[in-house]
Amino acid sequence: MLTGLSWLALEVKYLERAREFYGETLSMELRSHGERELVFAAGETDFVCRRPSEFPRGGVHTHYAFSIPAAEYDDWWARLGEEYDLEEAQFGSAKSLYLYDPDGHCVELGQRDVEGPGIDGIFEVVLEVEDLERSEAFYASLGFEKVDAGNGRERVRMTGPMDLELWEPHLGIADARGGVHVDLGFETSEPTAALEAVSDDVRRVDHVADERVVVRDPDGHFLTFTTN
Numbered sequence: 001m002l003t004g005l006s007w008l009a010l011e012v013k014y015l016e017r018a019r020e021f022y023g024e025t026l027s028m029e030l031r032s033h034g035e036r037e038l039v040f041a042a043g044e045t046d047f048v049c050r051r052p053s054e055f056p057r058g059g060v061h062t063h064y065a066f067s068i069p070a071a072e073y074d075d076w077w078a079r080l081g082e083e084y085d086l087e088e089a090q091f092g093s094a095k096s097l098y099l100y101d102p103d104g105h106c107v108e109l110g111q112r113d114v115e116g117p118g119i120d121g122i123f124e125v126v127l128e129v130e131d132l133e134r135s136e137a138f139y140a141s142l143g144f145e146k147v148d149a150g151n152g153r154e155r156v157r158m159t160g161p162m163d164l165e166l167w168e169p170h171l172g173i174a175d176a177r178g179g180v181h182v183d184l185g186f187e188t189s190e191p192t193a194a195l196e197a198v199s200d201d202v203r204r205v206d207h208v209a210d211e212r213v214v215v216r217d218p219d220g221h222f223l224t225f226t227t228n
Contacts, residue, residue: 001143001194005161006185006226008122009037009048011058012103018049021101025080026066027118042066043114043121046185056222062179063172065096065108065124065163069116073097076109087174098174106176126165128178129219132156134201135166138218141197142186161186183222191225 012018015038022028028040028047037050050058068076077097080086084099096110114120129135136146136156144160156166167178188194191213195205198215206222207214213225 001190001197002161002186002188002225004187005045005122005125006187006224006228007039007046007048007183008042008062008064008125008185009050009056009058009183010062010064010103010105010179011052011060011181012049012101013051014102015049015051017102022047022049025083026107042119045122047122048183050183056183057181059105059179059182059221061104061106061177062182063106063108063126063165063176064122064179065110066119067112067114067121067123068109068119069114070094070111072116072118073109073111080109089173098176100174105179106174108176122162124163124165125182125184126167126172126176126178127182127219127221128169128180129166130168131218132166132168134218138198138201139164139166141201142194179221181220181222183224185224185226187227188225189227191227194225 019038022040023030031041032039036053037048040047073095087098089096094111096108098108101107112123139158144158144164147159148157154168154170158164195213203216203218203220205215211227215223217223
């Protein structure tokens with residue numbers, strides 16, 4: 001049903017500070033900029049940094065993961081380790097490093113089978129939710145499949161256009177937290193079909209058109225289903 005992640009939007013206080021971190025420290029291409037937001041390239045996905053002036057605001061203290069070529073990992077560690085107190089985790093044969101941006105978002109750079117060079121996609125987003133079973137059922141209706149769950153039912157991992165982690169409030173690796181009021185855009189051939197799949201469970205429907213539907217999930221996260 002959902003074929004790709006079109007964008008992830010985060011809330012930042014100061015655009016220039018975000019531009020320096022993502023554009024210079026993480027060497028991401030700036031696709032567009034305005035008075036309210038910056039749009040960077042994360043592979044084919046738009047990575048949006050947005051000032052809190054209207055809805056949707058973008059996510060607060062969101063944990064998310066960028067894909068980098070496996071062979072570049074040691075270079076990224078050496079480069080970022082000069083300025084940041086990095087943490088590392090191993091997942092099978094793949095490694096990830098963690099650091100924080102100026103607005104408290106926990107940024108993961110993980111080894112993936114991507115071409116690069118540099119950041120080439122977003123492979124994980126973490127949302128904070130109140131009721132795991134409710135949120136798991138909601139995202140299953142959109143085609144996400146459960147692949148893992150944490151001890152004590154404090155988190156559920158699902159896979160779809162990217163990996164989606166649903167967390168009850170807690171601290172994860174590198175003291176990361178799930179994001180609140182996160183703004184996600186998903187590609188789909190039939191936006192209205194995606195709406196029909198979750199229409200009984202959305203908190204609110206903000207916009208409906210043949211090529212674009214905007215809803216809020218049960219925890220207030222903004223989801224846009226778009227053909228663009």
